Amino acid sequence: MKDLTEDQIERAAKLKGMGTSRKRVEDVRFTQGKGNYVDDIKLDGMLFGDFVRSPYAHARVKSINIEEAMKVPGVVAVLTAKDLEPLSLHWMPTLAGDKQMVLADGKVLFQGQEVAFVVASDRYAAADAVELVEVDYEELPVIVNPFEALKSDVVLREDIKDETSGAHGPRNHHNHIFTWTEGNEAATEQAIDSAEVVAEEMVYYHRTHPCPLETCGTVASMDKVTGKLTVWGTFQAPHVVRTVASLLSGIEEHNIRVISPDIGGGFGNKVGVYPGYICAIVASIVTGKPVKWIEDRMDNLMATAFARDYWMKGRISATKDGKITGLHCHVTADHGAFDACADPTKFPAGFFHICTGSYDIPAAFVKVDGVYTNKAPGGVAYRCSFRVTEAAYFIERMIEVLAIELNMDAAELRRINFIRADQFPYQSALGWEYDSGDYHTAWDKALKAVDYEGLRKEQAQRIEDFKAGKTRKLLGIGLTHFTEIVGAGPVKNCDILGMGMFDSCEIRIHPTGSAIARLGTISQGQAHATTFAQILATETGIPADSITIEEGDTDTAPYGLGTYGSRSTPVAGAATALAGRKIRAKAQMIAAYLLEVHDDDVEWDVDRFSVKGAPERFKTMKEIAYAAYNQAIPGLEPGLEAVSYYDPPNMTYPFGAYICVMEVDVDTGQWDIRQFYALDDCGTRINPMVIDGQVHGGVTEALAIAMGQEIAYDDMGNVKTGTLMDFFLPTAWEVPNYTTDHTVTPSPHHPIGAKGVGESPNVGGVPAFSNAVHDAFRAFGLRQSHMPHDHWRIWKIASDLGLHA
Amino acid sequence: MIPSGFEYHRPSDLPTAVKILDEHGDEARVLAGGHSIIPMMKLRMADLSHLIDLQDVASLKEVSVAGDTVTIGAMVTQAELISNDALAKAAPILREAALQIADPQVRYVGTVGGNVANGDPGNDMPGLMQCLGATYVLYGSDGEREVDAREFYEAAYMTARADNEILTHIKIKATTAGYAYEKQKRKIGDYATAAAAVLIEQSGGKVTSASIAMTNLSDTPIHSTGAGDALVGTACDAAAISSAIAAMQADILPNEDNRGPIEFKRHVAATMLRRAIERAWSRA
Incomplete structure (x- = not known):
């Protein structure tokens, strides 16, 4: 590329295009309390819904008596499964090809399950009436452990007990959902059988929850005069919700308008369709009034989608020099009462088969068994692409365990097994084509930045001091090199409920040279209004400040599959760039006409087209836009608009190197993060400040997950962590300072080379924290201890290793 | 998280407040900072028809230090415990402990009276007040009494306060003893996994008096006289501290919960107490 002149640099700076740390335009309203969330929507005559929820994890519902509840002043209706059955809405399809009860149909299968829906003229009356709905339950045996579920005679899902096959193939037990495999099993077994060294370990990634600050909710409003249904909601995929609502209700799709207003965090929790949405819609259709339903925090933690709960049994083999030869993984996946995982249809374990990670592993095989238990449904990708954080945690733990088995430095073990830069595009043993990467460069940069050798020396000294009784604190150095797979995805193999996972952007340039662009995605805090305007600014030469970005209203935005799995930039960002290029292509013709030269005789120059070799003769985009509307140009339609639907040719593969330095107190189990270094390579960087913010937020969620955040059940299936007293949500006090860094390896197939970054810090952060805990105790014989690493579990490690004697 | 209906009262003096209490019996409760009672009502674990807000009763918001007698009104907030220099001078352990309660936002609203009167074993102030040998002033229709x-x-949640009494003041004696409040918690805002309050006086290198109280390790705060006695007369050496810890262990009865199993809590209790004694001794 030619070096820019000073004048060009100055004009480019005014655009605030790609690479600029442009301040988030959304924050003007958010920091002033002027956001507009679902619960801010107030409509005339609006009714409020609230659920009667099951106190039991498994019980037969013998009867429901609503008589007393209906007497509460203001109560309009109490819906049960019987009321929904005539509409065939007492069950609904899940994203994973299973079905789920909307309201308890004869039995309940998890604590917090929706049993009846009270509708009242005010929120308090609804809550009062919930208390008065009498449900007669007969308790049934509870299963909360997936391994027991596969052995138990207790049938959880009586509705499908005789079905030997489900959406993902054969079922081998009445509590079994599917078996899914990938890779060459024979070759992998052979590699492991003949290996010099084999490490074997069970790695559990516990059940947790995305816990967005704003819980899930909706307002449904059926206008009986126009026949139009408007649904506001916390939807990460509003267009999909419209289509599903149409298919379920029979209302034609043009008569349904779905609006995602401001959303206070999603992290996967707001991808699925929940009973509250269906009940609010039905209640609005029945009453002809708007109906609002908003979860409280306990509802959210107990009943809407959890994440993880993967038991990953691994075997990894290597030569005695540390070259990895094979990887085998068998996952027992606890999906809860209904299979409501949010994955592309063909991938019931998501993209878990990215679990060979950053390493050149010649033979690999994964097998995943999905299992029903008496726990809430979900299995969403909590700030990660589909099951990618599970995969990254698995391989990064297995590498550590192998390093122990080999008595080798874990940084060196990684280095000798990385896929080399010259191997890209790289075909993995589990079927993925990694688009690009330069792992060695990133790794060396990271190790140097933290003075890795110095840290190891300090750690050795600390161990000596500990053994000599001079300190009770150990030092852990947590390493991670992760590779993600994001940007779902190519329509040929990625769809949700049959809907291809493309995305879209539609641009209108106004006559005076400003613009509006609408996308099929929806920001939940990712700053789309800021960053997509920057892509367009660079592509079209219109200042980012003069571009409005709009998402989330299905009546105005083009169809798209929404925002999750770090797909917005890889897919909708690409559509935006390509739509911008269509604008530019037409602008070039207009400019050439205005400059009275041939189309090929003008060239793009930051914010204008100028005549080749005569840069003083030019037309700015502003001038071109005006002409597009107001001047008759032979052979061209008036106007300046473009739309692009982008079907990505491949996923993108962001990667990164994270290092956590942690102090651990063996007597109390308390930990202190002394240093956290995060190097991310997300390809082309659109807004470095927003990337930093994404990394800070994602590492903070990773800290929470690794160090305490858990949805725990007792043996009776009671949720033990249903409030923020017990469910760890870190505050400014618990969060350390982060050091962020980067390398740039652009995606070769993405129009602007960007790969996505929103979820990298969670994917890389969890193993970095967990490995730090493990590393602190490595010298004393620790191999594997399950997350979350809260105080008592860390204390238990020390206790089991005899460090309290 | 939606409470059932209730009547809200806001009297401006104590006699009126007590009259409302008398009228409604256990249907009524006084409201101080509300950090315990309001969540309980939202969870519908407490069903009260009458809430009597004390924030307009001015006399409950006063702090006085007269000679060696410190009087703290029940509606004094945790934030004021931290910011009041006279208090910090008269009993510095108050500030040290208050700084470990919740977070600044909570401390601006949470009161010392609510904290001690509710009888929640997780609260920090009850153990602290036992350590300080505090006296609570209770006011009812029959007048005042001290406990x-x-x-x-x-x-x-069971205390010596009758349903129709209001805890109005806390009295403590100013102290120059070495002090420490050690608390382990999972996160900011959490109750203690274990906490220890320690006051030690010394003369000539020997402990002359020691007061030790533990928090959230039984269904009430535990003032362990055995632990204190184990230190008296010693130079607070390792053997004495171990004896104090052993005595404390005999007095507590922790439960397993999400913070961890009993053996862990006992280990943390010992660690907190050891650290508190060492720090208090260094300040004695």
């Missing part, structure tokens, strides 16, 4: 903080707590 020793060490005699006040009967079981979780």
